[in-house]
Amino acid sequence: MTIITKNIHYLGVQDPSRRTFDALMHLPEGTSYNAYYVQGSTKTALIDTVEPKQSAAWLKELQQFTKHIDYIVSLHAEQDHSGSIPEVLKLFPQAKVVTNQKCKDMLKEHLTLTDDVFMVIKDRETLSLGDKTLEFFLAPWVHWPESMFALVQEDGVLFTTDFLGAHETADKLFCQDRLACLSGAQRYYAEIMMPFRTQVKKYLELIATLPIKFICPCHGPIYDNPEQILAPYREWSADTPKNKVVIAYVTMHESTRIMSKYLAAQLSKQGIDVDVVDLEIEPSGQLSMHLVDAATLIFACPAVLVGPHPVVASAAILANALRPKTKYFGIIGSYGWGHKIAEQLTALTSLLTVERLTPVFAKGLPKPADFAALDTLAQTISEKHSTL
Ligand code: FEO
Numbered sequence: 323m324t325i326i327t328k329n330i331h332y333l334g335v336q337d338p339s340r341r342t343f344d345a346l347m348h349l350p351e352g353t354s355y356n357a358y359y360v361q362g363s364t365k366t367a368l369i370d371t372v373e374p375k376q377s378a379a380w381l382k383e384l385q386q387f388t389k390h391i392d393y394i395v396s397l398h399a400e401q402d403h404s405g406s407i408p409e410v411l412k413l414f415p416q417a418k419v420v421t422n423q424k425c426k427d428m429l430k431e432h433l434t435l436t437d438d439v440f441m442v443i444k445d446r447e448t449l450s451l452g453d454k455t456l457e458f459f460l461a462p463w464v465h466w467p468e469s470m471f472a473l474v475q476e477d478g479v480l481f482t483t484d485f486l487g488a489h490e491t492a493d494k495l496f497c498q499d500r501l502a503c504l505s506g507a508q509r510y511y512a513e514i515m516m517p518f519r520t521q522v523k524k525y526l527e528l529i530a531t532l533p534i535k536f537i538c539p540c541h542g543p544i545y546d547n548p549e550q551i552l553a554p555y556r557e558w559s560a561d562t563p564k565n566k567v568v569i570a571y572v573t574m575h576e577s578t579r580i581m582s583k584y585l586a587a588q589l590s591k592q593g594i595d596v597d598v599v600d601l602e603i604e605p606s607g608q609l610s611m612h613l614v615d616a617a618t619l620i621f622a623c624p625a626v627l628v629g630p631h632p633v634v635a636s637a638a639i640l641a642n643a644l645r646p647k648t649k650y651f652g653i654i655g656s657y658g659w660g661h662k663i664a665e666q667l668t669a670l671t672s673l674l675t676v677e678r679l680t681p682v683f684a685k686g687l688p689k690p691a692d693f694a695a696l697d698t699l700a701q702t703i704s705e706k707h708s709t710l
Contacts, residue, residue: 324495326536326544327477329361333368334540335376336491343402343489348605351506354490358481359364359388360474362451367393367420369472369481371406371542374588381409390414393441393449395456396421397483399428403540408433420449422460425468447476459528463521465514470625471525478535482635485525486551488542488558497543500550506542507551511558512610515645517645518547522559525554542577558614563647565707566595568612569618571622572633577656577687578622584693585654588700593630594707600625601633606640613646617710618703619676620652625661630670638670645673650706652679652699656686 324332340350355372419440445460488506497503537545575578623634684692
């Protein structure tokens with residue numbers, strides 16, 4: 323058990339061997355499930371629980387730590403935080419599950435809890451623990467519709483559920499080195515929070531009005547200097563992208579690799595930052611991270627049975643779902659005898675609010691006319707970026 327501040331404890335679990343989340347997100351550092359315990363002078367509250375697969379040892383530790391829990395506060399219904407609530411209730415049957423109405427409805431669906439275990443709270447409602455007061459803030463869509471935050475008013479400790487979190491384990495609970503914390507936090511923002519950029523900005527404004535000293539997410543490090551995570555979040559969620567292009571490619575017989583590297587070199591000559599992502603070998607999180615601030619996204623795609631290579635098609639579906647602030651979108655590629663790459667990738671990215679650039683396709687290996695077309699594409703991107 324680690325003390326965050328007076329009578330507020332960390333009660334989470336580190337899960338360094340987990341390698342994917344939602345069978346989608348790659349977890350190079352594993353993850354953690356951060357639960358907390360707030361000991362007031364008259365009442366006690368457990369803030370969230372842990373992933374059920376990790377609950378056996380955690381429940382033993384919880385029983386050694388305390389003999390009484392009055393409230394189990396559920397900030398988010400996703401099971402990596404709520405899934406152990408039924409087991410906690412078996413050990414502490416007098417405890418009430420404190421949450422908002424929407425979260426209650428979802429917990430009943432996912433965990434088959436009954437009405438009588440709940441205490442439903444509303445936005446800005448408070449709950450006294452004696453010398454500590456919990457204040458609740460509904461925060462829908464970071465990243466589920468029932469998400470909420472809880473503030474210990476007297477201590478300035480803000481529990482933010484997934485918001486401001488990171489899929490990381492930590493030797494030390496608090497973020498020690500801002501730069502070291504940023505990589506995991508940015509990947510987490512990209513893969514989970516980026517589609518909700520409007521809400522992210524709204525809750526950053528809310529948090530700026532609160533007297534906080536600690537930010538305690540439910541994954542990754544705790545921040546005893548809130549600006550360590552709030553400042554990057556303001557930058558990532560800002561409206562204007564950077565003078566940056568991400569080229570995501572797959573190659574079968576080298577044509578698209580040659581085209582990608584040539585285009586990257588031409589863009590670099592124009593003073594544009596370029597990230598080239600080989601989708602065959604890099605996890606999807608790399609592309610997601612680059613999309614946080616890139617002004618232009620280019621897919622470089624070979625034809626497979628007339629359509630786009632399925633790996634690029636998958637990346638296009640992901641980019642479409644993540645709704646990055648990217649402003650320009652291009653497609654380059656190669657084919658053997660015919661293709662519908664542009665039509666199909668355009669359809670797969672229909673939710674992106676981007677200006678679509680003229681595609682460039684080479685038949686087989688790129689020839690001088692194809693390189694000239696890539697020169698024109700680089701010039702067009704440079705002119706577009708000059709207006710950012
Ligand atoms: Fe970590 Fe949305 O659960």
